[in-house]
Amino acid sequence: MTSVRPKLKPDTPKAVTAWETATGQNVWMTANGSWTQDVSQIAAFIGDEAEARLAEAMTQEGAVTDPYFMEVTEMGEITGRETLRETIRAKGPTVSYGEGA
Amino acid sequence: MYRYDEFDARIVSERVAQFRGQVDRRLSGELLEDEFKPLRLQNGVYLQLHAYMLRVAIPYGQLNGRQLRQLAIVARDYDRNYGHFTTRQNIQFNWVALKDIPDVLAKLAEVEMHAIQTSGNCIRNVTSDHYAGATKDELMDPRPWCEIIRQWSTFHPEFAFLPRKFKIAVTAAEHDRAAIRVHDIGLHIRKRGDVVGFEVHVGGGQGRTPHLATLVNDFVPEAKLLDYLEAIMRVYNRFGRRDNKYKARIKILVSELGEAEFRRLVDAEYAAQRDNEKIDLPQAEIDRIHAYFAPPELAAKPDASEAVEALKAEDSEFARWARINLHPHKQPGYTSVTVSLKPIGGLAGDATDAQMMTVAHLAETYAYDDIRVSHAQNLVLPHVALDDLPDVYRELKAAGLHTANESLITDMIVCPGLDYCNLANARSIPVGQAVQQVFADPDYQEDIGRLHINISGCINACGHHHVGHIGILGVDKKGEEFYQITFGGRADEKAAIGDIAGPGLKADDVPGALKRVVDTYRELRADKTELFIETLARLGHDPFKEALYAAG
Numbered sequence: 001m002t003s004v005r006p007k008l009k010p011d012t013p014k015a016v017t018a019w020e021t022a023t024g025q026n027v028w029m030t031a032n033g034s035w036t037q038d039v040s041q042i043a044a045f046i047g048d049e050a051e052a053r054l055a056e057a058m059t060q061e062g063a064v065t066d067p068y069f070m071e072v073t074e075m076g077e078i079t080g081r082e083t084l085r086e087t088i089r090a091k092g093p094t095v096s097y098g099e100g101a
Numbered sequence: 102m103y104r105y106d107e108f109d110a111r112i113v114s115e116r117v118a119q120f121r122g123q124v125d126r127r128l129s130g131e132l133l134e135d136e137f138k139p140l141r142l143q144n145g146v147y148l149q150l151h152a153y154m155l156r157v158a159i160p161y162g163q164l165n166g167r168q169l170r171q172l173a174i175v176a177r178d179y180d181r182n183y184g185h186f187t188t189r190q191n192i193q194f195n196w197v198a199l200k201d202i203p204d205v206l207a208k209l210a211e212v213e214m215h216a217i218q219t220s221g222n223c224i225r226n227v228t229s230d231h232y233a234g235a236t237k238d239e240l241m242d243p244r245p246w247c248e249i250i251r252q253w254s255t256f257h258p259e260f261a262f263l264p265r266k267f268k269i270a271v272t273a274a275e276h277d278r279a280a281i282r283v284h285d286i287g288l289h290i291r292k293r294g295d296v297v298g299f300e301v302h303v304g305g306g307q308g309r310t311p312h313l314a315t316l317v318n319d320f321v322p323e324a325k326l327l328d329y330l331e332a333i334m335r336v337y338n339r340f341g342r343r344d345n346k347y348k349a350r351i352k353i354l355v356s357e358l359g360e361a362e363f364r365r366l367v368d369a370e371y372a373a374q375r376d377n378e379k380i381d382l383p384q385a386e387i388d389r390i391h392a393y394f395a396p397p398e399l400a401a402k403p404d405a406s407e408a409v410e411a412l413k414a415e416d417s418e419f420a421r422w423a424r425i426n427l428h429p430h431k432q433p434g435y436t437s438v439t440v441s442l443k444p445i446g447g448l449a450g451d452a453t454d455a456q457m458m459t460v461a462h463l464a465e466t467y468a469y470d471d472i473r474v475s476h477a478q479n480l481v482l483p484h485v486a487l488d489d490l491p492d493v494y495r496e497l498k499a500a501g502l503h504t505a506n507e508s509l510i511t512d513m514i515v516c517p518g519l520d521y522c523n524l525a526n527a528r529s530i531p532v533g534q535a536v537q538q539v540f541a542d543p544d545y546q547e548d549i550g551r552l553h554i555n556i557s558g559c560i561n562a563c564g565h566h567h568v569g570h571i572g573i574l575g576v577d578k579k580g581e582e583f584y585q586i587t588f589g590g591r592a593d594e595k596a597a598i599g600d601i602a603g604p605g606l607k608a609d610d611v612p613g614a615l616k617r618v619v620d621t622y623r624e625l626r627a628d629k630t631e632l633f634i635e636t637l638a639r640l641g642h643d644p645f646k647e648a649l650y651a652a653g
Contacts, residue, residue: 023200062129065134085519093521095448
């Protein structure tokens with residue numbers, strides 16, 4: 001759905017992210033498989049576990065929409081080719097908007 | 102303006118009920134996203150970078166006060182207190198929760214609005230001149246024809262699954278403010294003797310392969326218009342490419358077939374229409390729709406207003422606003438007012454709920470309950486008595502809506518870019534704001550004169566960069582944002598696609614580079630009446646490219 005979703009190597013740490021279906025808010029998977037809107041709770045997965053987590057997310061269609069891998073460091077911090085996009089997605093627009101504009 | 106009849110009202114309310122059921126099934130998991138996506142798109146619901154985005158149709162950009170007030174209420178109660186007016190003269194809400202969208206659509210239906218056909222591969226909102234029905238330079242009011250096309254194209258069963266989206270614009274003025282040459286179909290209303298007809302341009306568009314439309318027919322009489330449009334749509338529906346999304350727009354078909362062959366196919370399709378399928382619009386129906394657009398009854402007034410002249414003399418800020426943001430009205434003593442949504446450092450096209458309430462109040466109090474959205478992302482009050490301008494200005498100023506920059510360099514078209522959009526490669530808004538800052542001085546802007554800078558955050562060109570006098574295209578190079586500059590585009594009757602000046606610039610370098618370009622223009626122009634685009638045409642692009650890449 002996004003314009004660019006680079007293919008990540010199996011050993012690259014990755015997070016699973018999606019949109020909460022009811023609200024559209026961005027969510028990320030935590031270490032225990034639940035969903036959070038708190039970016040400090042993002043879990044990093046690698047290899048087969050990452051694939052299993054994404055597959056699991058795809059079974060939760062009512063709760064979340066269009067889950068995908070996002071590149072992160074082992075500590076779960078956003079990194080890689082899509083850092084700008086994913087940082088904006090995580091933190092919101094880089095400009096003040098609405099009554100704050 | 103057009104008012105819903107019982108059929109319109111029923112269709113819209115039934116669609117709301119249908120979508121409510123679809124949303125319930127999505128939330129329960131009964132519908133998967135792949136199944137739901139085409140359904141939500143048919144109702145104007147996108148999934149963007151941060152949230153769902155709801156695009157609401159504003160047919161040919163016309164609203165009344167009650168409708169704008171309802172949009173303000175939606176912004177306040179279901180979004181984050183603002184909305185974004187678009188280059189298709191629509192409005193988008195950026196943060197609406199899916200679970201709430203059926204309620205929002207029900208609220209819109211109360212004021213004869215909806216989000217149908219604001220997305221998907223169908224005929225989208227018909228756009229027009231934002232001064233329609235008011236401007237001195239039009240042959241006639243194009244809105245009745247926009248409405249006729251809207252009615253024909255809404256839920257047209259044959260054109261619900263076109264190869265790609267389809268955009269139609271209509272103008273009736275020599276100075277084209279509807280950008281008809283960069284639309285899939287652009288219509289220019291003409292007259293031959295007493296017969297009203299249409300010049301039909303087909304195959305214009307922007308995006309990754311910009312094309313100017315081809316003149317396919319120089320006069321289709323009004324009664325035949327819908328049959329002729331139907332012939333074009335059938336040719337497109339049959340021969341338009343469905344194998345490649347990037348080659349699916351009608352511009353590619355026209356270009357690949359060539360003008361003569363495309364025209365031959367349309368003529369053959371038109372000739373093959375059977376009598377029982379011809380629409381052959383009856384005069385009574387044309388008249389019925391026209392009656393909805395009867396001009397307001399404007400009392401006779403003198404050419405000038407003493408109140409305005411007095412305020413101009415004492416308030417130079419008002420005098421500047423009156424010089425820049427007013428457009429000549431066909432009736433003496435009246436004017437069309439542009440309400441700029443481009444404050445310096447603001448977000449182009451955004452309005453808060455409070456600002457929408459202010460404009461709704463002004464429309465109802467001073468402007469015959471008529472509001473327009475312009476494709477340049479501003480609002481317009483088309484019919485305002487000159488005598489009322491001081492009051493209108495005071496209220497606009499109190500709401501922060503008095504920026505005097507209509508068609509000046511800071512009146513930029515700016516797409517949402519990577520700050521909001523899932524497709525964008527680079528941010529548009531902060532770059533637009535930084536460009537505005539270097540040209541913020543009102544005297545400087547006025548000295549520069551009419552100059553359109555348009556910026557898009559990706560090649561899809563929602564910010565119309567191809568037709569900006571100066572275009573800015575954001576691109577991504579290995580995760581870093583760069584901005585490619587084009588010169589020489591224009592969207593009006595002399596439509597042209599801009600030429601790329603050279604390598605992209607870093608965001609921080611764009612404002613300074615554009616300032617050098619503009620100052621070069623100020624040095625080289627023949628006189629102060631020669632616009633940037635005219636100097637560029639006279640001298641060629643080289644001096645401006647040199648300035649663009651000169652060391653800061």
